[in-house]
Amino acid sequence: EVELVESGGNLVQPGxxxxxxxxxxxxxFGNFWMSWVRQAPGxxxxxxxxxxxxxxxxxxxxxxxxxxxxxxxxxxNSLSLQMNSLRADDxxxxxxxxxxRGTFDYWGQGTLVTVSS
Amino acid sequence: xxxxxQSPGTLSLSPGERATxxxxxxxxxxxxxxxxxxxxxxxxxxxxxxxxxSRATGIPDRFSGSGSGADFTLTISRLEPEDFAVYYCQxxxxxxxxxxxxxxxxxx
Numbered sequence: 627e628v629e630l631v632e633s634g635g636n637l638v639q640p641g642x643x644x645x646x647x648x649x650x651x652x653x654x655f656g657n658f659w660m661s662w663v664r665q666a667p668g669x670x671x672x673x674x675x676x677x678x679x680x681x682x683x684x685x686x687x688x689x690x691x692x693x694x695x696x697x698x699x700x701x702x703n704s705l706s707l708q709m710n711s712l713r714a715d716d717x718x719x720x721x722x723x724x725x726x727r728g729t730f731d732y733w734g735q736g737t738l739v740t741v742s743s
Numbered sequence: 744x745x746x747x748x749q750s751p752g753t754l755s756l757s758p759g760e761r762a763t764x765x766x767x768x769x770x771x772x773x774x775x776x777x778x779x780x781x782x783x784x785x786x787x788x789x790x791x792x793x794x795x796x797s798r799a800t801g802i803p804d805r806f807s808g809s810g811s812g813a814d815f816t817l818t819i820s821r822l823e824p825e826d827f828a829v830y831y832c833q834x835x836x837x838x839x840x841x842x843x844x845x846x847x848x849x850x851x
Contacts, residue, residue, distance in 0.1 A: 671780075671788065671831055671842040687839050721787055728835030729778040731799060733787035 628652035628732045630722045635737030642712050642741070648705040648722030648734055656680070656700035659725035662707050664718035665736075672718075675707065676725060690716075712741045745769055745834050747843035755851040762819040764846050766832035771812045773836030779808055779817045780831045782845075788831060792817065822848070 634646040646662070661676040675686045675696040684696050695708040705722055719738050723730035746769040756762055766777065775795040780788035790799040792808035795815055805820040819826055827850050832843040 670844050671833070673840045673842070685838065726790070727793060728776055728840070729790060729793050729833060730780075730788075731790045731793075733789075736787055 628724070630724070630732060630734035632720065632722050632734045632737035635720065635739045637740045637742065638712055639743050640713060640741055643708070643710045644712065644739060646707040646709065646720055646722075646737060646739070650703045650705065650722075650724075653724070653732075655698075655703040660696075660698060660705045661723045661725055661730060662696060662705075663721045663723050663730060663733075664716075664739075665721070666715075666718045669718075674720070677705070709739070712739075714741050717741045744839055745772065745837055745841050747832050747834060747841055749830075749832060749843035749846040751846065752844075753847045753849060755849050756822055757851045758822050758824055760822050762817075762822055762826070762848050764817040764830055764832075764848075766810075766815045766817070766843050768813040768815075768834060772815075772834045775811050775815075776834060776836035777808075777810070777815045778833045778835065779806075780833065781826075781828050782831065783828045791830075819848075824850075 629651045631649045638644050662674040665671050677684045677696045681698050693711045697706045719736040721736045722734040724732040748767045750765045777795045779792040782788040796808045807818045809816050829845045829847050831845050
């Protein structure tokens, strides 16, 4: 059974940093691109970043470029998102997802990041 | 980036009725790379349809997708009680991948 479990969400002050993690099981992690998708409270969905199966290529939505870094450890079946210079509009539930033909076929349960003073 | 506009915003129907949701893109989507998701309160989205008309694994055949270019439709042939939820379209024909604003199917 495919399982993605996020962790690391928390309340953080504007300008602060946070690192999200996603533990993956149930499929060969190193064969798939992975993404982070976020959803602001009561709002729609926004793709944030993705990373190639070997970690050698990454992509970001413009609003997080230079502030967020996606990474992976295929030996530990783990995906991460390092978030720096956080802003109030980064407040959201962050989902770890598996890329499938360009879309997202498996999702974690999400972890809440709240940026507020 | 490609903007996706979903309509109607809310659809009020009874179980057993047919639901038709629209997703219109600001430009043509390459290769009809359009997906549909269902999201229930407190849950992660679930992939229903990819490549405009292909059902994802385990999705009942009452869900169908159609369309091409910039106009796409999700149809639920006969609503079951568990189908009342919010539905999102998503394009992956051009980076960045973008989502529609969502459409709610509620019980009438």
